[in-house]
Amino acid sequence: MKLLRVLAIAAAGACSLAIAPIAAARDAGPPSRHAGDPLVIGHRGAAGYRPDHTLQGYKLAIQMGADYIEPDLVATKDGVLIARHEPNITGTTDVADHPEFAGRRRVGVEVDGAPENGWFASDFTLAEIKTLRAVQPLPDERSTEFDGRFEIPTFDEVLALAKAEGRKRGRAVGVYPETKHPTYHKHLGLPLERRLVDSLRRAGLNRRNAPVYIQSFEQSNLRRLDRMTPVKLVQLVDANDVALDGTITYAAPFDRPYDWTISGDPVLRARTFGYFATNAGLDEIARYADGIGPWKPYIISSTATDANRDGNPDDVSGDGKVDERDRELALPTSLVRRAHRRGLEVHTWTFRNEPRRLASDFGGDPLAEYELFFALGVDGVFSDFPDTAVAARAAFLAG
Ligand SMILES: [Ca+2]
Ligand SMILES: [Ca+2]
Ligand SMILES: [Ca+2]
Helix, strand or coil, X not given: CCHHHHHHHHHHCHHHHHHCCHHHHHCCCCCXXXXXXXXXXXECCCCCCCCCCCHHHHHHHHHCCCCEEECXXXXXXXXXXXXXXXXXXXXXXXXXXXXXXXXXXEEEEECCCCEEEECEHHHCCHHHHCCCCECCCCCCCCCCCCCCCCCCCEHHHHHHHHHHHHHHHCCCCEECCEEXXXXXXXXXXXXXXXXXXXXXXXXXXXXXXXXXXXXXXCCHHHHHHHHHCCXXXXXXXXXXXXXXXXXXXXXXXXXXXXXXXXXXXXXXXXXCHHHHHCHHHHHXXXXXXXXXXXXXXXXXXXXXXXXXXXXXXXXXCCCCCCCHHHCEEEEECCHHHXXXXXXXXXXXXXXXXXXXXXXXXXXXXXXXXXXXXXXXXXXXXXECCHHHHHHHHHHHHHC
């Protein structure tokens, strides 16, 4: 499908935009953007430029104009929330280079059902975590020049940074924390939710109009949070992959929220994340959350060619690799419109500049991808490259 045609279809459905600025009515947002303009969320900071989840990365995202910074939260042994993508810190820190921690390495740890090996945040005190340094988790495609230089921040330090940087710039800098593997943390006796709300309260952010969204791939902890805090909540919607025909596919551990998997409830265990994209699922989410955070293919998927019928996508571009450049966009779904109809905001992920991550329709231009999603009415984008996202939003709003 050609991009211009997709954009025309998006524009034809633009009446749905009239229902969109629900977010704006609740939260005036920073003065640099107008109420109702889509949010730019600095994914893990500015993950395209700095190691994930460092104060330096978050600060760069803010400098680039991100409205929100996005700390993923896990707990240390002494119950402090720190910003890491996973409880498993093997790929995002230099812990493997610390001989004093060699004995902490573990095998077969089940975070979400699938056994993992390595070092886990909950085996370290905060003081020990502070002796580690962040490293680039994608060393083959992103710069490693900052490896070993930046500390692992606590959530409280992230909140303090957002406040200080916002004051300096005369605008609100929002925080968009994600509770990582809430069931796992609960089973460890280190539940995330009360600690998260306490940190927000100490920072003066535990109020309805605070520039805060809490996100989770699990459902039951969002329902608990709905009773614990007035801040906005977002149900993340994951999947495993996209089939040749554009169908979204599900496989463990990306098949359903982990709390459903271990619930013992046959109804929940029969569902996938796809349930959240149905009308019944959206109705349910609207009872405890303010928005959804779906993976991009839920809004517009892509198809692949399999001329040699081996069941796998072909290298259409002929560059010897099979990646997003070999795929074509499908027709947009009705998800954004149906979410808006229920008063739910839609924040989708993840936007990245690397050409191999862009469908052929975009011709290697990351701005074209943002333009399409903005035209489809999304209320926010999680971006590894916040400067590109901000530029794309400016171009989109300039028409
Ligand atoms: Ca995240
Ligand atoms: Ca093939
Ligand atoms: Ca190719």
